[in-house]
Amino acid sequence: MARAAAGGRTHRKCLWPALGVSMLDVKLLRDDLDQVKKRMATRGTEIDWDEFVALDRDRREALANLEKLKEKKNRLSGEIGKLKKRGGDAAALMREAEEVSESIREGERPVTEIEAGFEKFMLRLPNLPNSGVSIGRNADDNKEVRRWGEPPQFNFQAKNHWDIGEELEILDFARAAKLAGARFALYKGAGARLERALINFMLDLHTGERGYKEILPPALVNRAALTGTGQLPKFEEDLFRIETPEYFLIPTAEVPLTNVHREEMFEREDLPIKYVAYTPCFRREAGSYGQDVRGLIRQHQFNKVELVKLSEPETSYDELEKMVQDAEEVLRRLKLPYRVIELCTGDMGFSAAKTYDLEVWLPGQATYREISSCSNCEDFQARRAQIRYRREKKGKPIFVHTLNGSGLAVGRTFVAVLENYQQKDGSVLIPEVLRPYMGGLEKIG
RNA sequence: GGAGAGAUGGCCGAGUGGUCUAAGGCGCACGCCUGCUAAGCGUGUGUACCUCAAAAGGGUACCGAGGGUUCAAAUCCCUCUCUCUCCGCCA
Numbered sequence: 001m002a003r004a005a006a007g008g009r010t011h012r013k014c015l016w017p018a019l020g021v022s023m024l025d026v027k028l029l030r031d032d033l034d035q036v037k038k039r040m041a042t043r044g045t046e047i048d049w050d051e052f053v054a055l056d057r058d059r060r061e062a063l064a065n066l067e068k069l070k071e072k073k074n075r076l077s078g079e080i081g082k083l084k085k086r087g088g089d090a091a092a093l094m095r096e097a098e099e100v101s102e103s104i105r106e107g108e109r110p111v112t113e114i115e116a117g118f119e120k121f122m123l124r125l126p127n128l129p130n131s132g133v134s135i136g137r138n139a140d141d142n143k144e145v146r147r148w149g150e151p152p153q154f155n156f157q158a159k160n161h162w163d164i165g166e167e168l169e170i171l172d173f174a175r176a177a178k179l180a181g182a183r184f185a186l187y188k189g190a191g192a193r194l195e196r197a198l199i200n201f202m203l204d205l206h207t208g209e210r211g212y213k214e215i216l217p218p219a220l221v222n223r224a225a226l227t228g229t230g231q232l233p234k235f236e237e238d239l240f241r242i243e244t245p246e247y248f249l250i251p252t253a254e255v256p257l258t259n260v261h262r263e264e265m266f267e268r269e270d271l272p273i274k275y276v277a278y279t280p281c282f283r284r285e286a287g288s289y290g291q292d293v294r295g296l297i298r299q300h301q302f303n304k305v306e307l308v309k310l311s312e313p314e315t316s317y318d319e320l321e322k323m324v325q326d327a328e329e330v331l332r333r334l335k336l337p338y339r340v341i342e343l344c345t346g347d348m349g350f351s352a353a354k355t356y357d358l359e360v361w362l363p364g365q366a367t368y369r370e371i372s373s374c375s376n377c378e379d380f381q382a383r384r385a386q387i388r389y390r391r392e393k394k395g396k397p398i399f400v401h402t403l404n405g406s407g408l409a410v411g412r413t414f415v416a417v418l419e420n421y422q423q424k425d426g427s428v429l430i431p432e433v434l435r436p437y438m439g440g441l442e443k444i445g
Numbered sequence: 446g447g448a449g450a451g452a453u454g455g456c457c458g459a460g461u462g463g464u465c466u467a468a469g470g471c472g473c474a475c476g477c478c479u480g481c482u483a484a485g486c487g488u489g490u491g492u493a494c495c496u497c498a499a500a501a502g503g504g505u506a507c508c509g510a511g512g513g514u515u516c517a518a519a520u521c522c523c524u525c526u527c528u529c530u531c532c533g534c535c536a
Binding site for chain 2: 026060063064066067068070071073074076077078080081082084085090093094095096097098099100101265267390392393394397
């Protein structure tokens with residue numbers, strides 16, 4: 001097993017030891033900048049590459065200078081020590097050493113500044129898309145991979161889940177607004193139980209035959225954790241933050257789960273690691289005013305069952321396919337129609353190298369809506385979080401690949417159940433696989 | 446919140462100002478030896494960055510984190526974080 005950070009010891013190093021400020025491999029940028037530019041451009045993000053070249057050059061120059069001075073200082077100090085031991089007079093050497101030390105102090109200031117600038121630049125670079133991902137500008141260029149199930153045909157006008165929920169008195173948005181504000185929900189009675197049933201059903205499926213280990217992590221995390229997975233420093237405005245002491249509410253369990261093994265070293269036989277967690281998730285939804293203002297689709301707080309894997313680089317894409325299957329299986333057992341979308345380069349998230357979205361059919365909107373997003377981040381997060389393993393006992397440490405996927409977003413699954421299982425009389429049938437979790441209840445209303 | 450103790454390499458653990466690249470042990474790797482096994486002997490054993498076309502080699506940094514004193518810090522001083530013990534409070 002990996003050396004656990006628990007058990008008396010905390011992080012041994014600062015987040016980025018020495019100058020390993022890596023999210024993308026600095027050497028790759030240096031050696032193959034043209035390729036990197038091209039691939040990064042497919043994301044549609046503007047990046048000032050001249051700034052990178054300048055920062056990198058300045059940094060190396062300043063560093064080389066400083067290190068030369070330090071070498072001299074170390075040499076002089078050694079000589080002083082030996083001389084004193086023999087009882088000699090080291091006054092002259094000490095004067096010289098003092099001057100060198102003074103130069104070092106002066107040289108350190110610019111180096112610190114340059115490195116801070118370099119680090120800031122690097123931490124804001126998104127991941128490189130995997131070369132197999134199709135190039136596109138936005139969601140319109142995404143590819144549908146497959147579909148499962150048939151959208152139900154109703155002989156009545158399909159209702160939105162918020163109407164269904166409020167009429168059945170299992171959802172109450174008005175009172176939730178009284179408690180907190182817009183984008184919060186109150187689940188009541190069978191509604192609360194249905195949400196809980198979904199959580200338990202998903203956890204049982206993933207921990208059972210699918211072999212994930214259940215984790216119940218903190219819902220508040222620190223800055224280092226969010227930097228490790230890539231939410232920080234760039235997306236702070238999307239997060240709820242608590243001051244004194246500073247904590248952030250997790251926007252997804254991907255953050256705590258991926259960071260469980262931050263700054264740890266694995267052996268090959270430890271991998272892959274498969275975790276599943278149910279947590280509430282919290283998002284500011286800044287900049288999404290006017291979108292999905294009604295209903296459960298876009299909330300400040302929502303429940304999610306999340307899957308995370310740490311794997312060897314060679315198998316990470318197989319693991320991604322399996323993870324998508326694991327998420328799909330939830331929808332299949334619930335008999336909810338869905339399709340699988342492969343995101344194009346322009347539509348992927350900051351940390352992802354490749355992403356599949358699962359979209360569930362919502363009769364109320366007569367459209368497919370995202371219910372899961374499964375990504376391979378390759379070594380992007382592992383670099384930031386320093387999660388490595390040794391392929392051989394004496395081998396060099398290698399960054400693991402990290403994957404995450406919703407399995408599933410519970411609130412949206414709730415929506416899908418209400419809308420797909422609605423009946424003409426306004427009641428909602430309970431999917432068969434959920435009935436054991438609902439005390440045998442077959443229908444709400 | 447109060448009082449105290451602690452944080453050292455893959456692991457255990459020594460080390461209170463200069464034998465600089467951290468004793469010793471365990472583990473691991475390679476080699477030797479013993480008819481097999483067990484044991485034994487020898488050698489080696491971190492990470493990151495810079496330099497070099499590459500390798501070799503050289504350099505710098507890292508003993509929880511940050512800052513300070515000093516020619517010189519694992520070692521002295523300050524701040525912080527985390528862990529453990531006791532007290533208080535608390536779901």
